[in-house]
Amino acid sequence: MEKTLILLKPDAVQKSLIGQIIDRFERKGLKIAWIKMMKMSQALIEEHYDFLMDKPFFPRIATYMSSGPIIAMCLEWADAVKVVRQMCGATNPAEATMWTIRWDYAKNIDNNIIHASDSPETAEKELNRFFNVSTEFFEYKRTLID
Ligand code: CMP
Numbered sequence: 780m781e782k783t784l785i786l787l788k789p790d791a792v793q794k795s796l797i798g799q800i801i802d803r804f805e806r807k808g809l810k811i812a813w814i815k816m817m818k819m820s821q822a823l824i825e826e827h828y829d830f831l832m833d834k835p836f837f838p839r840i841a842t843y844m845s846s847g848p849i850i851a852m853c854l855e856w857a858d859a860v861k862v863v864r865q866m867c868g869a870t871n872p873a874e875a876t877m878w879t880i881r882w883d884y885a886k887n888i889d890n891n892i893i894h895a896s897d898s899p900e901t902a903e904k905e906l907n908r909f910f911n912v913s914t915e916f917f918e919y920k921r922t923l924i925d
Contacts, residue, residue, distance in 0.1 A: 781859040782812060784905040786894040789847035792816075796884055797850055800893065803866060803880065804854055810921055813853040813910055819844050827908060839889050851909040860902055863895045 785804075787797055801811070819827070824844050831837050854863055868879025872891055875882040885892040896902035910916060 780810075780855045780857065781899055781902075782853050782855050782906060783859040783863050783896045783899075783902045784894075784909060785850075785852045785854055785863060785896075786909075787850035787852070788890075788892055788894065789843060789849060790886070790890045791884070791892045792848050792850065794884070796892070800880060800884075801852075804863070807862070807866065808856060808924075809859060809863070810855040810925070811852060812855045812918070813915060814850065815852075815910075815915070816848050816850055817909075818848050821845065823908070827905070836889065843889060853906055853910065860896055860899050864897065867893050867895045 787800055791797060791800060805811070821841065824841050825832065828837065828840055828844075831840060856862060865876075866880060868875030868881035868885075870881075870891060871888040872881040872885035873887070875885070880893055881891055896905050
């Protein structure tokens with residue numbers, strides 16, 4: 780089983796889309812391994828979007844991501860990274876495949892509802908960034924499904 784990190788961004792929370800988006804992942808069969816609501820600090824935003832710090836749109840990302848609470852989630856499944864990214868659609872909702880999460884809910888590339896890790900290696904780094912290994916990591920089995 781592979782793990783991936785999902786962030787439901789502030790616009791997903793503000794539009795009351797938490798349940799609808801989680802429902803899509805659960806219906807597909809993905810397991811929610813860990814989940815929490817949190818606010819991203821400036822330091823966490825700068826760490827997470829470090830590779831975009833020199834882009835002209837970075838200040839917009841920082842304002843957006845600190846504008847309200849987010850949901851951080853670890854999803855687990857075979858090929859979770861690939862499956863989840865397909866379900867999210869392209870970063871730019873204007874280019875997203877029909878009926879994907881960003882196609883359905885995202886307004887534009889600055890307000891694109893969801894983040895999903897882009898590789899298993901990135902997922903491991905990002906999960907450690909958003910979840911505290913010693914206090915928040917635990918494993919459980921879906922005994923009625925898996
Ligand atoms: P995310 O998947 O969280 O990863 C990087 C984020 O940068 C991306 O979603 C977008 O929300 C944001 N972004 C804003 N403008 C751009 C752009 N022109 N190109 C790529 N990402 C952008």
